Amino acid sequence: MTNARARNLPLLLLAALIVSIQVVLSAMKADFYLTQLTMSAWYTLVALGLCLLMGYAGQVSMGHAGFFAIGGYTAAVISTAGAAPWLSIPTAVLVTAAVSLLVGIPVLRLKGHYLAMATLAFGFIVSRIILGTTLFGQADGISDIPAYKLFAGLAISGRRTFRIQNFYIAWGVVLAGLGLALNLVRSRTGRALRAIHGDEEAAASVGIDVARHKLAVFVLSAVYAGLAGACLAHFNAGIGPSEGGIMKSVRYVALVAAGGMANLWGTLAASAILTFLSLRGAFGLFDDAVFGGILVAIMLFAPEGVFSVLQRKRKTP
Amino acid sequence: MGAAQLLQYLFSGVATGSIYAIVGIGFNIIYSSTGIINFAQGEFLMLGGMIAVSLQGFLPLPLAIAAAVALTGLLGIAVQLVFLSWLKKPGILRMIIITIGLSILIREVGLHVWDEKVHALAYWTGDETTSLAVLGARVSPQVLWVLGISALMVIGLTLFFRFTLTGKAMRACASNSTAARLCGIRASSLVTLSFFIASAMGALAGCVVSPITQTQYDMGTSLAVKGFTCAVLGGLGNVSAAVGAGILIGVLESASISVLPLAYKDVVALTIMLAILLLRPQGLFAGVGRRAGPLGRG
Numbered sequence: 001m002t003n004a005r006a007r008n009l010p011l012l013l014l015a016a017l018i019v020s021i022q023v024v025l026s027a028m029k030a031d032f033y034l035t036q037l038t039m040s041a042w043y044t045l046v047a048l049g050l051c052l053l054m055g056y057a058g059q060v061s062m063g064h065a066g067f068f069a070i071g072g073y074t075a076a077v078i079s080t081a082g083a084a085p086w087l088s089i090p091t092a093v094l095v096t097a098a099v100s101l102l103v104g105i106p107v108l109r110l111k112g113h114y115l116a117m118a119t120l121a122f123g124f125i126v127s128r129i130i131l132g133t134t135l136f137g138q139a140d141g142i143s144d145i146p147a148y149k150l151f152a153g154l155a156i157s158g159r160r161t162f163r164i165q166n167f168y169i170a171w172g173v174v175l176a177g178l179g180l181a182l183n184l185v186r187s188r189t190g191r192a193l194r195a196i197h198g199d200e201e202a203a204a205s206v207g208i209d210v211a212r213h214k215l216a217v218f219v220l221s222a223v224y225a226g227l228a229g230a231c232l233a234h235f236n237a238g239i240g241p242s243e244g245g246i247m248k249s250v251r252y253v254a255l256v257a258a259g260g261m262a263n264l265w266g267t268l269a270a271s272a273i274l275t276f277l278s279l280r281g282a283f284g285l286f287d288d289a290v291f292g293g294i295l296v297a298i299m300l301f302a303p304e305g306v307f308s309v310l311q312r313k314r315k316t317p
Numbered sequence: 318m319g320a321a322q323l324l325q326y327l328f329s330g331v332a333t334g335s336i337y338a339i340v341g342i343g344f345n346i347i348y349s350s351t352g353i354i355n356f357a358q359g360e361f362l363m364l365g366g367m368i369a370v371s372l373q374g375f376l377p378l379p380l381a382i383a384a385a386v387a388l389t390g391l392l393g394i395a396v397q398l399v400f401l402s403w404l405k406k407p408g409i410l411r412m413i414i415i416t417i418g419l420s421i422l423i424r425e426v427g428l429h430v431w432d433e434k435v436h437a438l439a440y441w442t443g444d445e446t447t448s449l450a451v452l453g454a455r456v457s458p459q460v461l462w463v464l465g466i467s468a469l470m471v472i473g474l475t476l477f478f479r480f481t482l483t484g485k486a487m488r489a490c491a492s493n494s495t496a497a498r499l500c501g502i503r504a505s506s507l508v509t510l511s512f513f514i515a516s517a518m519g520a521l522a523g524c525v526v527s528p529i530t531q532t533q534y535d536m537g538t539s540l541a542v543k544g545f546t547c548a549v550l551g552g553l554g555n556v557s558a559a560v561g562a563g564i565l566i567g568v569l570e571s572a573s574i575s576v577l578p579l580a581y582k583d584v585v586a587l588t589i590m591l592a593i594l595l596l597r598p599q600g601l602f603a604g605v606g607r608r609a610g611p612l613g614r615g
Contacts, residue, residue: 110594118590289425292420295415295417
């Protein structure tokens with residue numbers, strides 16, 4: 001019991017941090033920051049999913065923006081086509097899951113460079129299809145996506161009156177996603193994933209169904225991305241082709257790398273901070289360069305992530 | 318479709334395909350000396366094209382191209398020495414991420430040193446309206462330049478690897494670097510040399526293709542993926558098979574334009590790659606796999 005409480009303490013602290021950020025910003029009449037913090041939450045959800053796949057299971061995906069775009073564009077097409085409005089996000093999640101299943105079954109047989117190239121190619125195909133298809137608005141993207149009504153007057157919408165509740169909706173989902181991921185990592189499945197990361201043959205030899213576990217975590221991480229894409233499309237009331245671009249995929253990898261690969265909390269922190277700064281325009285014209293630079297610098301000097309370097313320093317007085 | 322039109326597709330397909338093949342060979346050269354797939358390979362073509370475009374205002378075209386090739390080659394050396402040479406036994410995932418990060422950085426250098434516009438080098442002979450009649454089809458002389466330069470590079474490389482001492486030493490390192498070192502071969506300088514060859518070749522390919530396909534800062538990724546397709550299709554590590562694979566992809570891609578919308582052109586090549594990776598991971602022409610194959614230890 002105490003053990004479970006100790007485990008949940010960080011999540012409770014995070015929830016408290018989220019609430020206090022909102023309270024402070026609103027008190028300072030600076031709640032326009034909440035808009036970017038909300039967007040950063042949705043991107044962070046993608047990074048968390050990728051962290052499970054890349055950090056824990058050791059399977060690189062250079063095409064995760066593709067899943068984000070599939071979710072976002074499915075929601076966009078459905079909600080602008082006049083279908084029942086509640087259908088948009090569930091369908092987006094289902095479509096993303098289905099595509100990731102179809103892509104994952106063959107692609108996850110590949111390893112190393114081949115897996116990286118295959119997922120890169122997948123992302124490229126998605127972005128080319130978006131750019132070449134009138135249904136997806138080609139280079140213009142899809143705009144005028146309506147708000148997504150939840151329950152009790154709540155809605156995923158970027159309108160000013162919805163600002164505070166959307167901040168809570170987004171971070172609430174991130175919190176749930178993080179909780180699920182943390183539990184997964186601590187479970188039998190999580191241990192199996194780490195075994196697969198270490199050595200697939202060895203994992204198979206102790207009875208782990210390697211293909212099944214890899215596929216499951218691949219689909220789960222794609223669902224995180226698809227859900228984030230769908231919600232952000234509703235929040236921004238639009239989606240453009242750059243969301244599915246290679247640069248975005250590389251960016252998610254950079255966030256997970258900066259967080260320390262197999263480190264969900266690190267990924268959360270790195271993603272929330274860096275994405276927020278990027279959305280505020282802190283990196284100016286050098287936005288993509290900053291993420292490329294982070295990727296190279298982290299992998300060269302601190303392959304265990306920024307936070308591990310800090311920890312190491314703290315431990316050696 | 319008339320015979321002349323078919324020939325037209327064939328020519329443009331073979332030309333773009335041979336550029337993919339050069340990228341694929343670039344992958345092969347670095348892969349066989351280091352076991353690394355250099356995801357920044359496509360960026361060398363962009364750099365070569367961009368530098369030559371900038372220099373053509375001051376220098377005669379052949380000199381501008383030579384300077385672009387030399388500078389990009391030096392940059393390839395710099396990339397290897399600064400970023401990669403000092404890493405001790407890095408894991409594959411780490412190397413993939415580093416070279417992808419480098420590709421983004423080089424791309425951003427391209428964006429900020431030049432701009433986001435499309436640039437084109439002058440046609441090597443004549444201009445965009447010049448064309449030669451080959452078997453009834455109208456072909457730009459630049460297409461012949463592309464074919465000629467690619468052929469020269471492939472022949473040159475083959476001779477280099479087969480008959481020069483350095484080339485033989487590089488092959489020795491590729492097949493067993495420990496044994497090669499025991500014979501007194503300095504493996505580390507050969508790795509640097511392989512980066513020079515790959516980047517200089519990429520730059521030359523970038524220059525010769527620039528009048529036709531133009532040069533833009535973000536052209537590298539699609540070239541890298543297609544070049545990798547050639548390398549895999551031919552069997553990773555197999556130089557001459559990559560050429561055949563490149564031509565096959567180029568022709569299929571240019572033929573796809575007559576059936577599918579232009580925007581889907583890239584989708585064709587990439588779908589071929591995915592299919593090959595999954596159905597015939599050892600390559601179309603390969604016999605025995607070397608190093609780790611796509612499905613694990615080879």
